[in-house]
Amino acid sequence: MCAAVEEAAKKESTLLKGHNDNVPVSVTGTTYVLYKRRWLMLTTLCFLNISSSMMWLTYSPIPQYTAQYYSITVDEVNWFSEDFFVVSVVMGLVTIVILDVFGLRASIYIGAGTNLLGSAIRWLSTADAILCSHDYQRSGYMVAMIGQTITAFAQPFLLYAPTKLAAVWFGPKERAICTTVATIGSPIGLAVVQVATPFIVTKTEDLPTLTWVYTIPAAVGFVLALLTFWQNKPPTPPSPSTESNPEPFLKGLKQVMINPSFWILTIVWAGGVGVFNELLTLFPQFVCPYGYTNVTAGIWGALMIVCGLIGAALTSVFLGWTRLYKEVGVFALGMCVLCSIWFLEVSRFEGQPVNIAFSLCMLGLFSLPLIPVCMELGVEITYPVGEGTSSGVMWTVSQLVGLVLVLLAQSLQTPLSLDLVPNNQCSTDITTSSSFHSCSANTTSSVLAADTPPQDLTNVELFNSCFSFVIFAIFLFLFWPKYKRLDSEMAAEKLAKGHSMAFQPTIGRYASDFAPTSHIYVS
Numbered sequence: 038m039c040a041a042v043e044e045a046a047k048k049e050s051t052l053l054k055g056h057n058d059n060v061p062v063s064v065t066g067t068t069y070v071l072y073k074r075r076w077l078m079l080t081t082l083c084f085l086n087i088s089s090s091m092m093w094l095t096y097s098p099i100p101q102y103t104a105q106y107y108s109i110t111v112d113e114v115n116w117f118s119e120d121f122f123v124v125s126v127v128m129g130l131v132t133i134v135i136l137d138v139f140g141l142r143a144s145i146y147i148g149a150g151t152n153l154l155g156s157a158i159r160w161l162s163t164a165d166a167i168l169c170s171h172d173y174q175r176s177g178y179m180v181a182m183i184g185q186t187i188t189a190f191a192q193p194f195l196l197y198a199p200t201k202l203a204a205v206w207f208g209p210k211e212r213a214i215c216t217t218v219a220t221i222g223s224p225i226g227l228a229v230v231q232v233a234t235p236f237i238v239t240k241t242e243d244l245p246t247l248t249w250v251y252t253i254p255a256a257v258g259f260v261l262a263l264l265t266f267w268q269n270k271p272p273t274p275p276s277p278s279t280e281s282n283p284e285p286f287l288k289g290l291k292q293v294m295i296n297p298s299f300w301i302l303t304i305v306w307a308g309g310v311g312v313f314n315e316l317l318t319l320f321p322q323f324v325c326p327y328g329y330t331n332v333t334a335g336i337w338g339a340l341m342i343v344c345g346l347i348g349a350a351l352t353s354v355f356l357g358w359t360r361l362y363k364e365v366g367v368f369a370l371g372m373c374v375l376c377s378i379w380f381l382e383v384s385r386f387e388g389q390p391v392n393i394a395f396s397l398c399m400l401g402l403f404s405l406p407l408i409p410v411c412m413e414l415g416v417e418i419t420y421p422v423g424e425g426t427s428s429g430v431m432w433t434v435s436q437l438v439g440l441v442l443v444l445l446a447q448s449l450q451t452p453l454s455l456d457l458v459p460n461n462q463c464s465t466d467i468t469t470s471s472s473f474h475s476c477s478a479n480t481t482s483s484v485l486a487a488d489t490p491p492q493d494l495t496n497v498e499l500f501n502s503c504f505s506f507v508i509f510a511i512f513l514f515l516f517w518p519k520y521k522r523l524d525s526e527m528a529a530e531k532l533a534k535g536h537s538m539a540f541q542p543t544i545g546r547y548a549s550d551f552a553p554t555s556h557i558y559v560s
Contacts, residue, residue: 070273074265075206079215081261082145082202083222085195088254089152090226092188093121095159095251097318098234098335099244101463106244107178111322112447117185118318122440124189125196129433132193136425137286140269141201144425148194149255149262155187156248156255163245188255196223197432200416200424205270209526210357217353217409224342224405227317231338235331277529289422293430298418301516303431306411308508309370311438312377312501313404318443319494326453326491327387328460341397345405352406356413363518366410369403370509376400377505381498387460420522446497452490463491 096103100114107113136144161167162181199219203212237247293299316323321334329337352365376399383392415427455461 068273069208069275069277070271071208071211071275072206072271075202075215075271077265078202078206079218081258081265082195082198082219083225084254084261085145085149085152085258086219086222087226087229088156088251088258089148089188089192089195090223091230091251091254092152092156092159092185093192094118094227094230094317095234095247098231098321098331098338099238100321101331102238102241102244105241107181108175109178113178115318115443115447117182119440119443120182120185121189121192122314122436122443124186125193125436126433126440128190128193129429129436132197133290133426133429133433134286135194136197136201136429137289137423141198141205142266142269144194144198144201145262145266148191148198149259150191151187152191152195153252153255153259155184155189155191156252158184158187160184160245160248160252163248193429193432196220197425197429200412200428204416204424206275208275209523213353213356213409213413216412217349220408220412221346221349221405224345228339228342228346231317231320231335231342233335235335277526286423286426289419289426290430292422293419293426296419298516298518299415299427299430301511302411302414302418302518303434305366305370305508305512305516306407306415306431307435307438308504309373309404309407309411310435311442312505314435314439315442315446315497316501318439319446319497322450322463322492323494323498324384324393325463326458326461326493327385328458328462329390329393330462333390337394337397340394341401342405343401344398345401348402349405349408353409356409360520360523362410362414362417362520363512363516366407366414367509367513369406369410370505370512372403373400373407374502374505374509376403377498377502381495381502384498385495387458414518417520417522418518420525442501445500446494449496449500450492450494451496453493455490458491461491 096114096117100111103109103114103117104111132144135147159181162177162184167180168177199216202219203215207215233250234247237250238244317338320338321331324334324337325331348369352369356362356365376396379396380393380400383389383396411431412428415431416424419427453461
């Protein structure tokens, strides 16, 4: 009798209406298998996002040395990071199509390959043959910008992938953890840059060393991608929602575009990510007028991200068991507003290193947990639309907002009198006789003059605090999510139990990668 029931259950597959918003529910008697290699894939994606973020903000912690090396202005140095925003917006739709239509493997291979290629070209920009052309170092800047643009091309292919990996390869209680680990590779990379770059580059001639050192992780990530992402999806799905076929791309994109809850979430997400990215891009310029060096600013930036990683890790575990996405999001956003005000108050004065460090640590602790919250919410409220579509649209909009905020910050800053900031650390001592490459003697002057006034970014911080409060209010009062994917899986479980079959995915137990074992539980 039991054998007959098991055999019938294996053949049973029914598509029914869910109890909420006509969500499709897949009900089947087969076992849902979690493959061991999913952890290798997760590690690879995390590492690739680390490398991509290192490419993004390579030059931001050392704007003075970069400006001197390439004979450019600090605003032109900022375009190394702003370039990532522009390319991500342009490539956003293309990335979504490739991720949802062609799958994880194509997206990861493209991202890893272009990340390595762009990094190598940036290293090439420091060669004397390029730097010593007719336009002196300006030609080196142009080649470096081409390499930076190619690495920027890679970022969306890697950054949009975590929710897809979580949905296709991981079980229901692991998705938040997977999304967190894969996505926080980006802030980990930012932390590495904030600390490593000022230590590697202590004088202008160290810039070529920086570019080849950062090429190494890109090469390692490319090799790991080739070795781990040889399949788009596992032979046996990890959950009922994975069995359901996602909406066709164009239909799913249309559903996302007309979903009011999704756009409210996207506005909140984009605003939060935009402020965070703006702060990281300009952070040395925030504090250098008040006597804080690039090294000190880098340590603070890394501290903010490390505290954020701790918060994100704890949050992902908590969400995996409670699914209290909005509640956690409201609390985290509210604390971010308070911490941004705190940073505004202490960052404008000298002799406040402890207060600045603690305010940034708290800001990171409560801001990075919003990554798993918002990413998983985006998938929940748009189900059964493909995971790459929802996360891709959210990341694309956030990059656009980040670009706008950085440009706005540059327009809001005002010059500071050197009399008000006697310990200013925003300029480096530059001499025309420096010889940081073979043709440097041809350079008649530097565009980063020693008497260039530092900038007061108080108006920028005021705007950030007010903007953060607005998005907090929007999330608190206007966002009321319906957890469609969770409803689908709960309905599937209840229906399975009603057919004398209990849904028990193999969480915590591993089936063979090559011969998955069925586990049928008869009530």
